[in-house]
Each structure stands twice: as C-alpha cells, then as structure tokens.
Amino acid sequence: MGKTITEKILAEKSGRDARAGDVVVCHVDSAMGNDGSTPMALDYFDAMGGGKVFDPARLVFALDHYSPPPSVKTTQLHKRIRDFAAAHAIEVWDVGDGIGHQLMIESGRVTPGSLVVGADSHSVTYGAMNAFGTGIGSSDLAAVMICGRVWLRVPETIRVTLRGSLSRGVFPKDIALAMAGILGADGAAYCALEFSGDGVASLELEDRLVLSNLTVEMGAKNGVFPGDEATAKYLGREFQPISSDRGARYVREIELDLDRVTPKIALPHHVDHVVEVGEAAGTAVQMVYLGTCTGGRVRDFHQARDVIKAGGGVAPGVQLVVTPSSRTVLDTLTRDGTLGDFIAMGAVIVTPGCGSCCGTCGSIPGDNVNVISTANRNFKGRMGNSSASIYLASPASCAAAAVTGKIADPREFPC
Amino acid sequence: MLSGRARVFGDDINTDYIITSRRKRESLDPQVLRNYLFEEVDPAFAATVEPGDLIVAGKNFGCGSAMEVAVTVVLGAGIRAVLARSFSRTYYRNAVNNGLLPLICDTSQIREGDRLEVVDENGLRVRNLTTGETTAAEQVPQIMMEILECGGLVPYFRRHHDFKV
Ligand code: SF4
DSSP: OOOOHHHHHHHHHHTSOOOTTOEEEEEOSEEEEETTTHHHHHHHHHHTTOOSOSOGGGEEEEOOSSSSOOSHHHHHHHHHHHHHHHHHTOEEEOTTSBOHHHHHHHTTOSOTTOEEEESSGGGGGGGGGTSEEEEOOHHHHHHHHHHSEEEEEOOOEEEEEEESOOOTTOOHHHHHHHHHHHHOTTTTTTOEEEEESGGGGGSOHHHHHHHHHHGGGGTOSEEEOOOOHHHHHHHTSOOOOOOOOTTOOOSEEEEEEGGGOOOEEEOTTOTTOEEEHHHHTTOBOSEEEEEHHHHOSHHHHHHHHHHHHHHTSOOTTOEEEEEOSBHHHHHHHHHTTHHHHHHHTTOEEOOSSOTTTTSSSSOOOOTTOEEEESSSOOOTTTTSOTTOEEEEOOHHHHHHHHHHSBOOOGGGSOO | OEEEEEEEOOSOOBHHHHSOHHHHHHOOOHHHHGGGTTTTTOTTHHHHOOTTOEEEEOSSBTBSOOOTHHHHHHHHTTOOEEEESOBOHHHHHHHHHHTOEEEEOOOTTOOTTOEEEEEESSSEEEEETTTOOEEEOOOOOHHHHHHHHHTSHHHHHHHHSSOOO
8 A cells, every 4th residue: 555755754764564543662763853843852961861972963952942042041051051062962053043943954964864853842843844853842852862763643634735826915815814813723633634735846945844843733643744846955965755655645735725725814812713804804003923933934024025115104103023033034134125125114033032922031012912923823822811812814914914904815916 | 640620711711821922931940830721711710720630721722822831831731631522733733742631522512620630441531520411532653652641752752863753
C-alpha cells in the first residue's frame, strides 16, 4: 500500500515500515528550544543524568519569547541558556535575532525530507519545506539532547487539495482561517495535514509557512507541503522532494477552491470562530498587531503597508505595532523603505521576536481593548490581558482596520 | 489503580487556561504555580483542589502551546490522571513523559464530584462509583505505558539512557 509524505519521512527516520497508528522512535535531524521551553529542558536534562550532549550541531536555542527580556528573572533565564550552550557548543539565536521558527527556515536547518522538532507548538511551520516538523515538550527536548531521538505516533493523514489561485485582496491567512473554520480547533487532532493540488504552485514558500503554521490550531501534528519549484527557489538549489504515493491512505479529504476564498476573520476567543471579515465590519479596534511566526515576514509587511498607504494612513486612536519576525526581515524592511513608511505612520516598532504575541513582552493591550492581529492565537489573555479581545486576520485586513479604526474588508482599499 | 473525585471542565481547555503565560514568567515551580491552576476558567479551583482529584474534560484538552508546565502544575496539585474525550497531542505526550496518565474515554456522563476509579481489567476502564457506570478507555501504546510505569521520561532515562525498542 502507498504511503503519505508523513509516513515516508517517519519510515526513513525510524528504519521501520511506519504506518499510521504505529509508534516509532525516530532520528532527529534538527531540534530547537526557545527561552520558554529550554530552561525546563535543562532541568530535565540534569534530572535524566544528562552529561554530554549527543550532537550539539543538531541543536539550537532561540531567545525569542522574552525579546528583549522584560525582567531580571527572564534575563537570568537567558543567561542560563547561554551558559549551557557555551559549555556544550550549541548555537544560540540571541535576543533580537528573531523568532526561532522563522530562523529555523532562514538558516537552512529545515531541509526537504528532514525530521525537525521544536519545543514549541508552532514547529509545524517547517512542514512548508516538505519536511516533518512537529512540536515537542521540554522533556522530549532533553531526551533528544541525550540520545538524538524522539518517540512519535505515526499520524493518519488528512489531504487538503488546493485548486486555482487567490483573488485580489485575499491572502494565505484567509485560506488558513477558512480551513480552521471547516475543521474546527481539533478537526485534525493527532493527524497530519498534507497539502496537494494545482493550487500549491500558486503559493510561494513564505505563503506556505502561514498555512503550515496554523495547522496546529486545528490540532494537527504536522502540516506538510510537497516540494516543488517554489521550494527550490527558496532553498536556492535543486533537491529530491518527498512525494506521497498513489494509493496512499487518507482519513479525510478536503478540497478548497482558492479563487472562491474570501477575507476571513477569527472572532475572540477561538481560532475556529471564523466568519467573513464583512460580518465583523464596523467593530472598533484600538490596537493593530503585525508580527509573529504567522504574519511577521516581509510579504506580510508589504501587504499591510500597501493597504495603509492606499487608505491614507492610520486612524487616530489606533496603536499600530510592528514586530518583524527576524533581524533579516527587519533588515530587508529597512533597506526597501517599508520600515520608514511604518515609522512615518506612527507605528511602534518592536525588537524582532515574539513580541506581545503571547503576552510575555512587547506592547501589551490595555483593559477591554480590541486587537486585530496577524497572529495565530486569540485565546482569552493570550496577549497578556484577559479583558482584551483578539481578532485574527490577514495582514491586509489588519491594515484595513488600522486605516478606519474599525474592522473592514481590505478589498475596499485598491492597491 | 487510581481513585478520586471528578473535577469537571468543558471542551477546548487550552494550556493558557490551565496556567497562564504570565504566571509561568514568574516561576516554573509547580508548587508555586498550583496556586493559579485554572485561574482563567475557574478562579475557585486552586483553593478547592485536593490531592487525588481527577480532572475530567471534554474534547481537545490541553490545546494551545506545548508548554510542559501545563502538565507539571497539574501533577503539582496532586492530580495523577486526566480523563478527556480527546487531548491535544502535545498535552498527551507531555503527560506521558511526566507520568500523568492521559485517558481517552467518554466523559459526558461524569458530573462534578463523582467518585471515580481507574482500573485495569483487560484494558483500562473508568468506574463511576457514584452512578455505577463503567466506561472503557482507549488503550495506551506499549512504549508510552513503559514510560508511564517508570513515572515519566526522567526515571525512564535514568534507567535506560536511551529509548529501548
Ligand atoms: S510568535 Fe507567537 S506563536 Fe510564534 S513562537 Fe512566538 S509566541 Fe509562539
């Protein structure tokens, strides 16, 4: 019987047949810990009798959730991570370098066919690179540090077939939100999502990162794309893609016609509470957040900037917060003038990193504030204030809200 | 095998509801954090939890971030098992790795305060002593059972130094 992309990668990395439902122990090609998960991983490492790290070159620590650290305590967490990394020759992405997930992709640590884990749920982002990427816990990370392996249940796969291409004013985030609306917050629980269809070719690698990133909000273990020319273009080289076999088994099939996707928005406080942007139009917002591992890349900022420019600037009373996902993104935005545009618009520019995405640093919303954000989560309290309400939408929809001070359809701003 | 009082929650209880990022920033110590357990969804919970209580939830328990304190804080409050219709996969694996038994079963008939017993009778079962009903739980795969029986990945690794397969 044929295999899915996920089964193929897990078979290769475990040396077993690896069919959906099997539990296998896999070789890990690359592993990432961040400043939220690594301190605990170091405790586990010591408790397990740690000693020497199995292969330091396969590990990296990202200081992204407290960037820059807002307290003495978090500064000390960073110091502990740096000290351990120095003692064991492990690379550290320090404060200001960016979000771990973005850097895993930028640095080339994620390659097609590889098995990459991160002690952070959004490690599913790596699937965009035709890889198996999944989130693990701190104890798992400690085990990887000791033996270079991880136990995994081989997931069943749901195939998502994308057809056609997006219309003007509609963006990858809208596809992801449409999927969340269809599947629900646990519709892909324990499953792999595998993207396929001619619509895949219409998406650049940066676009695919948005989709893979959000698959965990549907409960998915990984969200994998096929490898093609867009993958090769991003990598800057040819590669051997991992493809699913004809006859591979899927537990569910979903088809999405990209031409018919429209701007979507997730209402507070559930990511699967998805409606048309138009249905929420008119709701006043006081904070617009552009950033995170979902919506903090160069393309996202360009899309937002274009809409704000077309709309004539940011409405009074709206705080626009810009948090690039990495130093490289910040650098590109600086060189191409986008950052200057945002500064001229009165935006608050925050150090590359997670910013206020999970309420650990950056600009925290005030009481009862409505936030519209390019992020992936809108739980109550997510951004550090449980009385704030978070709406999730595309960079263009967030920008449309910045222009009008109210939730609005970005297609009303021709650009 | 295990018995205790049911503490019932609904669907989609995310890790931020179990313990907020804000509290986690202040401390990672389960004995400190247990004072804020579930504060977002049930402010009275932390004061009324007793060692041996069992968490009972609907679908998708532990969704959201992969942060492991969401498991250790539950253990810190003396809770040994969570029964849910389904778990987020990261919560499930973190639970196994820390020796917290995650049981997938039909929880719809369990009410707050019911006395429950988890027994192994040709597979794991949940007996509701208050109502007299018994429900079968999903089997836990062998390697996970071995990790659980050791008490989590720490004792497992202290013994084996690697995964034994
Ligand atoms: S940007 Fe937000 S979702 Fe992404 S890793 Fe950071 S905190 Fe998590």
